[in-house]
Structures are given as C-alpha cells and as structure tokens.
Amino acid sequence: xxxxxxxxxxxxxxxxxxxxxxxxxxxxxxxxxxxxxxxxxxxxxxxxxxxxxxxxxxxxxxxxxxxxxxxxxxxxxxxxxxxxxxxxxxxxxxxxxxxxxxxxxxxxxxxxxxxxxxxxxxxxxxxxxxxxxxxxxxxxxxxxxxxxxxxxxxxxxxxxxxxxxxxxxxxxxxxxxxxxxxxxxxxxxxxxxxxxxxxxxxxxxxxxxxxxxxxxxxxxxxxxxxxxxxxxxxxxxxxxxxxxxxxxxxxxxxxxxxxxxxxxxxxxxxxxxxxxxxxxxxxxxxxxxxxxxxxxxxxxx
Amino acid sequence: xxxxxxxxxxxxxxxxxxxxxxxxxxxxxxxxxxxxxxxxxxxxxxxxxxxxxxxxxxxxxxxxxxxxxxxxxxxxxxxxxxxxxxxxxxxxxxxxxxxxxxxxxxxxxxxxxxxxxxxxxxxxxxxxxxxxxxxxxxxxxxxxxxxxxxxxxxxxxxxxxxxxxxxxxxxxxxxxxxxxxxxxxxxxxxxxxxxxxxxxxxxxxxxxxxxxxxxxxxxxxxxxxxxxxxxxxxxxxxxxxxxxxxxxxxxxxxxxxxxxxxxxxxxxxxxxxxxxxxxxxxxxxx
Numbered sequence: 001x002x003x004x005x006x007x008x009x010x011x012x013x014x015x016x017x018x019x020x021x022x023x024x025x026x027x028x029x030x031x032x033x034x035x036x037x038x039x040x041x042x043x044x045x046x047x048x049x050x051x052x053x054x055x056x057x058x059x060x061x062x063x064x065x066x067x068x069x070x071x072x073x074x075x076x077x078x079x080x081x082x083x084x085x086x087x088x089x090x091x092x093x094x095x096x097x098x099x100x101x102x103x104x105x106x107x108x109x110x111x112x113x114x115x116x117x118x119x120x121x122x123x124x125x126x127x128x129x130x131x132x133x134x135x136x137x138x139x140x141x142x143x144x145x146x147x148x149x150x151x152x153x154x155x156x157x158x159x160x161x162x163x164x165x166x167x168x169x170x171x172x173x174x175x176x177x178x179x180x181x182x183x184x185x186x187x188x189x190x191x192x193x194x195x196x197x198x199x200x201x202x203x204x205x206x207x208x209x210x211x212x213x214x215x216x217x218x219x220x221x222x223x224x225x226x227x228x229x230x231x232x233x234x235x236x237x238x239x240x241x242x243x244x245x246x247x248x249x250x251x252x253x254x255x256x257x258x259x260x261x262x263x264x265x266x267x268x269x270x271x272x273x274x275x276x277x278x279x280x281x282x283x284x285x286x287x288x289x290x291x292x293x294x295x296x297x298x299x300x301x
Numbered sequence: 302x303x304x305x306x307x308x309x310x311x312x313x314x315x316x317x318x319x320x321x322x323x324x325x326x327x328x329x330x331x332x333x334x335x336x337x338x339x340x341x342x343x344x345x346x347x348x349x350x351x352x353x354x355x356x357x358x359x360x361x362x363x364x365x366x367x368x369x370x371x372x373x374x375x376x377x378x379x380x381x382x383x384x385x386x387x388x389x390x391x392x393x394x395x396x397x398x399x400x401x402x403x404x405x406x407x408x409x410x411x412x413x414x415x416x417x418x419x420x421x422x423x424x425x426x427x428x429x430x431x432x433x434x435x436x437x438x439x440x441x442x443x444x445x446x447x448x449x450x451x452x453x454x455x456x457x458x459x460x461x462x463x464x465x466x467x468x469x470x471x472x473x474x475x476x477x478x479x480x481x482x483x484x485x486x487x488x489x490x491x492x493x494x495x496x497x498x499x500x501x502x503x504x505x506x507x508x509x510x511x512x513x514x515x516x517x518x519x520x521x522x523x524x525x526x527x528x529x530x531x532x533x534x535x536x537x538x539x540x541x542x543x544x545x546x547x548x549x550x551x552x553x554x555x556x557x558x559x560x561x562x563x564x565x566x567x568x569x570x571x572x573x574x575x576x577x578x579x580x581x582x583x584x585x586x587x
Contacts, residue, residue: 007490010491015400017388017395021455022462024458025454026426026462030425036429091320095317099310106578107574111325111567111570113581114566116538122541126556127330134346280421
C-alpha cells in the first residue's frame, strides 16, 4: 500500500473514536440547540417543531421568573467568588507558615472537594435542619435553636454559599499554596531587613507575586458558581418561595436549575433551550471580561 | 523577639487546628449519624451513637432494600467510572498524538474544535443531546438512553476536550527522534504509539484519570438525563437522589448511603494524596 494512504488511514483511525463521540455528544447537539431555540419545540413525541424565529428570546426578558433567577445567580456568584477566595487565601496563608503537620492540614482542607455536589447537598441539608437547631439547644441560644435557614428566602442563599465554600475553598487553596510557595524567599527576607511590616510585605510583594493565581482562581470560582446545579438540587431544590414584584418565585432557583425546570417540569423545551444559549453567552462574556481585567491588573502590578 | 515568635507560631497552630476541625465537622456528623436508628437521629443528632453496631444494620438495610438497590448502584458506578476512564484516556491520547504529529491545517482545525468544547457549558447541549439520542434510536435502532454504552459514549465525548488538550501539550514536548528510531527498527505507526509513546505518557494518564474519576464518580446531571432516576441502571448519586428526594426523609439511611458514597473516594485520596493534589491543581491551571 502507498505510504501516504497508509498514514492518512492511521490519522483518521486514531482520531475517529474521540472525534466521533465528541461530535455526536457536543458539537451536533450545540447546533441542534441553536435551531431548537428558534422553534416551539416540546418533549411531546411525534410533534415536529415549528419555526418561530426569535420569539423565545424576545419573551425571555419580560419573564419575571427568569429575570429574578438571573439576578439571584449574579448575587450568588459574586458572593461565592468573594467567600471562596477569602477562605481559600486565608487557609493558604495558614498552611504555608512554619507550623507542624501542615501537609496534613492541607489534605484536610482539600477533602470536601472530593465529595460530589449532590451528596454534599444532602449532608448540609441535614446539618441545617437537624444539627444546627440541636447545637442551638445545647448552647441554650434560642435564636440558633429556631433558625430555619432553609425555610427563609433571605437566608437560604447564604446556606448555599456556605455549602459551596466548604466544597470548593480547599481546592482553590491548593492553587494559592502553589503560588505562595513560588514567592522568592530572598525578596521577603530583603524586605524584612528594610523593616517592612506584615501588611507592607503582603501588599507590595506577596499579592503582586500571586496575581496570576488570582486570575485562575477568580475564573474557576466564577464559572463554577454560575453553573451551580447539584448542590442546589440536593440542598434546597430551588425553594423556598419568595415574592418578587408581586409574583411568587423560587428564591434559590438559579439559572442552571431554572433552565432545567422550564424544559422538563413545564415542558417548554424550546424556551429552556433559548435561555440556555443566553446563559452560555452571558457566561462567556463575563468570564472573558474577568480574565481580561485581571490580566491588565497583573501587568500593572 | 524569640519568645514573641514562639507565641505567634503557637497562635497560628491553634487557629489552623480550629479551622481544620470546623472543616471536618460535617464528616464527623455523617459518621456518627450513619450509626443511628431513625428515631435516635432526629432526637439526638449531635450525640455519639448509642450502638455503633447500628451502622452495620443500616448498611445491610440499604444494601438489600429493593427500593434502594445500593449494591447494584455501586456496581454501576464502578463499571461506568472504570470503563469511561480507560476509554477517555486511550482515545484522547491516540487523537492527540496524530494531531501533534501531523502538521497540516486540518489537524489544527480539529484541535481547535476540541478546545471549543472546553468553553461550551453542559446546559447548552443537554436537551438536544437527549433528543439526538432518541433520534438515533428511532432511525438507526441503536439504543443509547438508559444503557451503559450510551452513558460511556457520552462521557467519552464530554471528557475528550480536556484530555486531548492535556495530552496534546505533553506530546509536543516528546522528541521526535525516539519515534524515528522505532520507525527505522521496522515498527508500524500503531506499534510506535502503543509501544513507544504510550509508556512515556504515563504521568498524564494518571492526571487525566484522577480528574475524570472524581468528575464521573460524583456526576449527577448527565447520568440523570441519560440513565434517568429510578430506572434500571443507577449510579450512586442517582440512587441517593432517588431515595432521598422521593419520600419522607429517612436521615439514618441517607447518612449511611452518603458515607458509603464518599468512603471509596476518600480512601483513594488518602492512598494517593500527593498525586491527586498535583494532578488536580495542574489540571486547573491548564
């Protein structure tokens, strides 16, 4: 056989399994989704979807539940990014000091990350519903004893943020640890001789040196908060209900959950798909903007 | 100065231990409550269990209860995770290798296509994916929904972008001379890949497998769409969602199931801690 034909055969045969499954599972559904979002597609079998143009996009933003979900998702993401990064950075500082068993502590802080969102959601549901009141009773503090975190629409979002921070901070901590260990010791020692205090060293040496890690960790926490689904399903299932502009809404039905519910609970598949595409666009724009902004900052430092 | 430093160190040590204990508190809650009866767990959720042997009674109940079928879920999870891990790694390494070694436009285009998969969130493709699997069933007669092979096929597709990307980066750094020498010795291209290149890729295989193992073992949304909750094939997260979400909360059994779901992955972590942390951190930075 001709060598070139043989080489071509090897090329396509080696590529085939990964490329074929990727095309069928991701690329083709992506374009199908673009089409479906402009139809009146439902899950009813045998019903052909009809073309409706941009209608699903036009009605989306006048929909109160969607707007509310959007705002709540942004709120959740912002607060999660702050909470996770603060905790992670704090832990990273602790476990890079000269303390005994620091590798052991690092592993301990990291372990919650191995637990899946669904399992983790049930653990925290139990803690919020049974353990927190029991601890309140033990301490004799009636506020804690009667605290129904998952029944109060103003508090439930914080329960979610707490559970998510518990899961994710240890992982983000590891990225900070890697960055902190790369800060040259000579630089810190030299500034010691110059009489710099802890805050000056932090502001002028450590933070600029780990700026690159900030870009990565902000990106990861932002994207993963925005896409959060598993923890919500297990911890709150979207509830409890709240009133928004005179309409009943689900206070923790964030976008990923909202999209799923619109499509499967209400069988409005096309609308769910259109919202998923907007979700994708917003996520891309926000995460690109964030990386761009942080890269600028990196250079300034 | 010396004594001041000593106090600061002790203070840091105490602060670290406190936060360490707070972080592990939820695990403590799970362990003590997995060994309680349904009454005991509600009346005293923060006490130590009266009888640790209740743990085995609980395990036996979830393991044998026909409504939970935990034993078959463990089997399904192990099967799906193992086969997906191996197939994602081998297929992606094969694809990455030919993409690196062929310096033509088509190779670049296909590589960029794989990379585009990294930024497409699952939510955008999930509804059409289920629809497409149905269409394939109706037109070609190949059943993918509710089947092991459909689930694993989906994991290969979703796992390929990151795996191809990581293998691609590593293979670029392997000197070509090694492969040329093997070619002169009369090896065919596939032989070169499987006998010469694959052994060199071992560290990336480990990294990719760790990332995928944690993802697939814990994954919920994708299997809930492909396999469905309460159907014949249930992974562990599906089984837990099935019996924890459906009726009045049987917290004792949920806690036991949670313990059993988390245990293998935590044991695995303790055994291969360094590699897992290194793998997960390097995976994120790429």
